[in-house]
Amino acid sequence: MGHHSHSRSLQCRHVDAGSCNGCEQELNALTGSFYDMQHVGLDIVASPRHADALIVTGPVSDTMMTPLRAVWAALPRPKRLVALGDCAAGYGVFQGAYATRGGVEGSMRPPDVVIRGCPPTPAEILQGLTAVMDTLLEPSSFIDSQPSADLVEARRIPPLEQPRGDQTPGDVGEREI
Numbered sequence: 001m002g003h004h005s006h007s008r009s010l011q012c013r014h015v016d017a018g019s020c021n022g023c024e025q026e027l028n029a030l031t032g033s034f035y036d037m038q039h040v041g042l043d044i045v046a047s048p049r050h051a052d053a054l055i056v057t058g059p060v061s062d063t064m065m066t067p068l069r070a071v072w073a074a075l076p077r078p079k080r081l082v083a084l085g086d087c088a089a090g091y092g093v094f095q096g097a098y099a100t101r102g103g104v105e106g107s108m109r110p111p112d113v114v115i116r117g118c119p120p121t122p123a124e125i126l127q128g129l130t131a132v133m134d135t136l137l138e139p140s141s142f143i144d145s146q147p148s149a150d151l152v153e154a155r156r157i158p159p160l161e162q163p164r165g166d167q168t169p170g171d172v173g174e175r176e177i
């Protein structure tokens with residue numbers, strides 16, 4: 001990225017909800033000197049209380065659903081939910097697997113931003129997280145952090161390669177959060 005402003009920043013909490021670790025490796029690449037995510041105002045924080053956004057990787061395994069919901073509940077508003085990778089988006093190689101919950105949407109609620117890919121590249125992740133920063137700058141985000149279906153659709157980051165055409169997100173379960 002050519003320039004940045006310190007008026008923009010995004011602190012992110014990341015939860016691995018059953019991924020193969022591929023998405024984590026690409027996310028970790030952002031912290032190196034080449035992509036230098038901190039230089040553009042992005043950072044990964046240890047506590048959800050300090051986070052503006054929750055990044056989820058993996059298809060959301062049965063055992064991770066409750067901890068994931070607890071972390072999401074701990075983020076202060078306004079907050080953003082990011083599905084990173086095809087698994088978290090409800091697609092991917094684990095789609096429909098017996099111990100999974102259909103990604104972020106199937107286990108919790110529709111994500112604000114979806115970054116497709118298996119895994120997405122660091123550049124695609126950077127693009128997606130920058131889009132999250134933009135949504136937090138919108139005045140409406142201070143009134144209601146629940147995304148409308150139109151907003152979710154508008155924020156979807158297309159993958160470089162087309163996904164398999166007939167796939168749809170997995171089962172949609174409870175959505176009390």
Ligand code: SF4
Binds near residue numbers: 021
């Ligand atoms: S999207 Fe691909 S790389 Fe990411 S967790 Fe799923 S299988 Fe692994």
